[in-house]
Amino acid sequence: MTDSGVKVSVIVADDDPDIRSLVAFATQKAGLDLVDELGNGDDAWDSIVAFKPDLAVLDVAMPGKTGIDLCRLVRAHDEVNGMHIVLLSAAVDEASQQLGRDAGANDYLIKPFSPRELAERLALIAPTIGARA
Amino acid sequence: MKIAALYKRLGFDAPSPLLKQAPTTLLVLVAAVAAMTIPGLLVTSPVAVAIAVIAVGAATVFAAIISPRESLWDWGLCVPAVDFFAIGLLRYGTGNNNTVFAALIALPIVWFAAEEGRKFVVYSAIGAAITVFLPFALGLTIADNLDLFLRAGFTVIVYTFAAAVINEISHTARHRLDKVRKLAEQSRVMLAESVQHAIELKQSEAKVRTAERMFREIWVAVTEQAIIGTDLTGLVDAFNPGAEKMLGVPFGEVQGKLHIDEFHVEEELLERARDLSYPAGATVLNPGFSALVESARLGVAEVREWSYVRADGTTIPIELSVTPRLDKTGEIVGYLFVAYDQTKAREVARLKDEFVGLISHELRTPLSSILGYLELMRDDDETQLSDSQLRYLGVAERNAHRLLRLVGDLLFTAQVESGKFNLDQKEQDLAPILLASVESARPVAAAAGITLHTNVVEGLLVNGDSVRLGQACDNLMSNAIKFTPSGGSVTLGLQPDGDNVVITVQDTGMGIAASELDKLFSRFFRASTATRNAVPGVGLGLVITRAIIRAHGGDMGVTSEEGVGTCFSMTLPVVQPANVLAGA
Numbered sequence: 232m233t234d235s236g237v238k239v240s241v242i243v244a245d246d247d248p249d250i251r252s253l254v255a256f257a258t259q260k261a262g263l264d265l266v267d268e269l270g271n272g273d274d275a276w277d278s279i280v281a282f283k284p285d286l287a288v289l290d291v292a293m294p295g296k297t298g299i300d301l302c303r304l305v306r307a308h309d310e311v312n313g314m315h316i317v318l319l320s321a322a323v324d325e326a327s328q329q330l331g332r333d334a335g336a337n338d339y340l341i342k343p344f345s346p347r348e349l350a351e352r353l354a355l356i357a358p359t360i361g362a363r364a
Numbered sequence: 365m366k367i368a369a370l371y372k373r374l375g376f377d378a379p380s381p382l383l384k385q386a387p388t389t390l391l392v393l394v395a396a397v398a399a400m401t402i403p404g405l406l407v408t409s410p411v412a413v414a415i416a417v418i419a420v421g422a423a424t425v426f427a428a429i430i431s432p433r434e435s436l437w438d439w440g441l442c443v444p445a446v447d448f449f450a451i452g453l454l455r456y457g458t459g460n461n462n463t464v465f466a467a468l469i470a471l472p473i474v475w476f477a478a479e480e481g482r483k484f485v486v487y488s489a490i491g492a493a494i495t496v497f498l499p500f501a502l503g504l505t506i507a508d509n510l511d512l513f514l515r516a517g518f519t520v521i522v523y524t525f526a527a528a529v530i531n532e533i534s535h536t537a538r539h540r541l542d543k544v545r546k547l548a549e550q551s552r553v554m555l556a557e558s559v560q561h562a563i564e565l566k567q568s569e570a571k572v573r574t575a576e577r578m579f580r581e582i583w584v585a586v587t588e589q590a591i592i593g594t595d596l597t598g599l600v601d602a603f604n605p606g607a608e609k610m611l612g613v614p615f616g617e618v619q620g621k622l623h624i625d626e627f628h629v630e631e632e633l634l635e636r637a638r639d640l641s642y643p644a645g646a647t648v649l650n651p652g653f654s655a656l657v658e659s660a661r662l663g664v665a666e667v668r669e670w671s672y673v674r675a676d677g678t679t680i681p682i683e684l685s686v687t688p689r690l691d692k693t694g695e696i697v698g699y700l701f702v703a704y705d706q707t708k709a710r711e712v713a714r715l716k717d718e719f720v721g722l723i724s725h726e727l728r729t730p731l732s733s734i735l736g737y738l739e740l741m742r743d744d745d746e747t748q749l750s751d752s753q754l755r756y757l758g759v760a761e762r763n764a765h766r767l768l769r770l771v772g773d774l775l776f777t778a779q780v781e782s783g784k785f786n787l788d789q790k791e792q793d794l795a796p797i798l799l800a801s802v803e804s805a806r807p808v809a810a811a812a813g814i815t816l817h818t819n820v821v822e823g824l825l826v827n828g829d830s831v832r833l834g835q836a837c838d839n840l841m842s843n844a845i846k847f848t849p850s851g852g853s854v855t856l857g858l859q860p861d862g863d864n865v866v867i868t869v870q871d872t873g874m875g876i877a878a879s880e881l882d883k884l885f886s887r888f889f890r891a892s893t894a895t896r897n898a899v900p901g902v903g904l905g906l907v908i909t910r911a912i913i914r915a916h917g918g919d920m921g922v923t924s925e926e927g928v929g930t931c932f933s934m935t936l937p938v939v940q941p942a943n944v945l946a947g948a
Contacts (some may be wrong), residue, residue, distance in 0.1 A: 249733040258738065292725060321728040322721070325786055343732035343768065346739055 238264035239357045242282060244275035244301075245290035245319065250342070254288050254319070258348045261353035272296030276304060283311050285360045286353075289350050291320035291331065300336035319344070319354075370875050381440035382431040385424050388447050388471045392420040392454060394463045399458050412457030416615035419450035431708075441487075442481070444472035448491040469495050469523065470578030478534045479529035489526035492520045550911035578762065590672070590682075590703040596696065598623040610682075610705060612675035624652040624701060629671045631678060657699050660686040672703060681706040713782060716928060720778040727771045732762045756776045771906040780911040786828040787915055791939050794858060795822040797830050802856055805845060813850035820858040823937040824865045836912040839905040840932050841871040847894065847930065860938065864918070867934040875926035884922060887911050891928070909934075 241263045245251040245310040251268055258265050266282045271297035278285060287305075291298035298318045307313050317338040318331045331339045338356070340349065396417045399407050407413065407483045423446040430436040458465055469492060476488040496516035500506060563836045582590075583604050590610040593602030601621050603615040611627060625633060632650025637793035640658055642651050659666035665687045671679045682703040689698040738761050741750070749757070777784045802818055809816050826833075837856075844854040852872035859866050874893045876884065883889045889905045910920045 247729055247733070248730065250736070253733065253736040253740070321725040321732070325788075342728050343735045346736050347743055 232313065238262065239286055240264045240266045240282065240284040240362050241276050241286040241353075242267040242270065242275065243283045243288045244269040244278075244293060244298075245288075246270050246293045247290075249289070250319070253346050254349065257349040258288065258353060260346075260350040261357060263353060263357060267329070272298070272301055275301060277313055279305065279314070280308075284314065286315045286356070288317045291318055291322065291327070297355060298336075299334045302331070302336050306335040315356060317356075338340065346359060368768070377553055381427040381429040381437060381443055382424070384475055385427040385443050385447075387482065388444075388451075389420055389424045391465075391468055391617060392473070393416060393455060393459070394448065395468065406457050406459040406550060406916050407457060412453045416450040416453035416457065417697070419446055419453070423447060426522055429926060431772065441476070444475040445491065446507050447467075447472040447475075448495045449498070450756075452495040455495065456499045456502055470517075470526075473523050474530060476489075477530035479531075480535060482531065485524065485528045485531045489520060489524040490529075492523040492527075496520055516936055531583075542872075547631065581748070588705065590701075590705075591625075592624060592701040592703075593698060594624045594701070595698040598625055598650070598657075598699070600624060601698070607703075610674070611672060612705065623650075623653065624699075625650065627672050628652065628656065629673060632670055641895075644841050658685055660688045660699050661696065669706065670703075681710050683752040708722070716778070718784055720775060724771060724775045727769070727798060731764055731768050731771070737766070738764065739798070776902055780908070780915075785911070785915060787832060789827050789829050789916075791825055791827050792827050793822065793829060794824050794833070794867070795820050796934070797828075797860055798856060798867065801834055801841055804838065805841040805854075808842070809845050809854065812845055812848075814845055814848050815853040817853060817855040818857075819855060821860060824858065824860055826916070827937045828936065829912075833916070834911045836909045836934065837869075839909045840934075843905060843932075844869050844871035844873065844930070852929075861935070863938060864935045865938045867936070868931055870929060870931040872929045875928055875930055876922070876924040877926060881922055881924060885920070 236246045241258050243254045243258060243265065245254060248270065251270070255265055255268055258291065263286065266284055269278055270293075272293040275287070275289065275293070276296055278284075279301070287301070289298040289301055296304070298320070302316055303317070305314050305316060315338075316336045317340055318336040319340050319342060320327060321342040322328075328339050338349055338352070340352075396413055400410075412692045414641070425442045425768065426446075427440065427443045428892060429633055430439055437464065448469075448902050452467075454465055472491055472495075474820075475492060476484045478484075496519050500509075500513065500516075504512070522752055552871045560899055586604055586606045588606055588608055589604075590607035591604040592600055592607050594600050599620060600618045601620065608614055630652060633655055637651040637655035642654075656662075656670075667685045670682055670684045672682050673679050683706050684704075685702045687700045687702075688696045689700055691697045740755070742757055795933060798820055799818065802816055806816060812921075841854065841856065846872060848854060854872075855868075855870045857866075857868040857870070859868075876891045876893060880889075880891050884891065885906050886903075906920075913920050913934045913936065916936055918934060921933045921935070923928065924930040
């Protein structure tokens, strides 16, 4: 929800449909415009190129391209490199988180996460993205 | 040989008194018989002859009695003494000076003279004198028989000289015999000794052969470990079948041709050499080899991970122990390298890490869904849940969280074991971390009817990871509360102790049996009091707590008394605050 009234667009990618719905639910609760839901990394990349969303919530461990791969591709791509990326991972160790940040993720969320907290966090992020957009 | 045997058999080598007497007896008898039977012979006194024969007979009987008993042979000299008298009488009875039996006197003289000692020459002389002067004692007058008297005196002198010569010859002969006997004894002893030595030598030789064969068998039997021996320069001189198999080259191609460092990865050796800042023994040509044997050169066996390069160019991870080879003076003459193939161990470790990662991911993902959807149900704005529904939801959430903690603990334990466990350490006051832990435990303690006390000294600095130290403290607090019945208390203490700080968590709980205290820190171990009282848990908390404390350079301890309570202590090295150091 931005001042101009244009909704921040978001795509969600996770190979687990239940988690995907949970994330989708949180994006909607945060008032974001969910443009696509994907079950694997390759589809996610096609979707990112096609929709050029403002934000992407990506699972790290997915079939095809991983969340980390997608981060790198996004940052290297002229048209979408400004996209805000939230990575989701079940890995708790510092090293994986650092790997995600090095690949260009803006946020790193550890599973299990609270959908309520995710929604609140997305709601906080949205205005900063909207301002830039 | 036969003569010698006969000689010995008759007792001539050590003649008995009877044997010595035998010629005298025989000749006196012959003389007596001759005197009686041969008409031409002059017999002046048949009585004297008879007494002489009786005396010789008595002496012979005496000799016969003592002969079998060697201890009585000292008395044997009585025999020739009697013989002197008897022969004296015989001479007297057969015509004195004109007797045909004058020569008989030689027999007792020889007997005496042959004894050891000069005094026997004197005894012989006395004996001879008695014999030849006896007729004068029995009535002959010197004036009437002056020539006889002079001849007797001369006879004594001659026999005395003869006795002296015999005595000397006997002495010399006896002396020589003793010497020969001693030599014979010595050579017998030496022979016995050398026979013994020969036997021992044979036995030792057999032992050495057995040991050698044993060594060979072991050497050949070691097929999974590579044993390589080198000289001081690393030149290979021993290479077991295990080494042939591990490195893919036969002994013949390496012996005296290759150096041990040629089987190593050069970069690894150079890196180690740099780490040791090029050890003292390093040569310009080969610092890598020096690094390899540095510890062994200093007399310490070393086990370290390296890689071997096989003949086909592939590398294998190994664990290598390097020991010095010593000569008998203790000087290092080379090195022994025993390598264990670590390929399988590495693979197992990798699989374990992979498995733990997989488990962690696969368990956390469904748990994420469960917890997420439970929360959605609770937060649903449209439908209001009843109180009992909310309670059911609470139970489901609590158990999902319990499962999540367990997964976290398992993952953490695995990380600790594989050494992939990082701490985010910084200098900080321990008190706030502990007090926060106590505060978070309050609701659970209150619900269980347990009072919490604190006895915390503030301002004690440690170099620690606040999250991990909090986790360690949480674990002990939650344990203490779980194992303490309602109405009890749990006290958290923090006190300085020399260069350390000691954190204690004391409860008034059910306690732990003394026999179980040492197993307390083993993975999945649960105290019998815990299982008996159905206290939930899987036995990972203390393993994790101790791992955290040890990673901080500290250690844990425990004291307990069943039915009275348990006290866990965690010791951590303290950091002296900068201002204190500056002020000091």
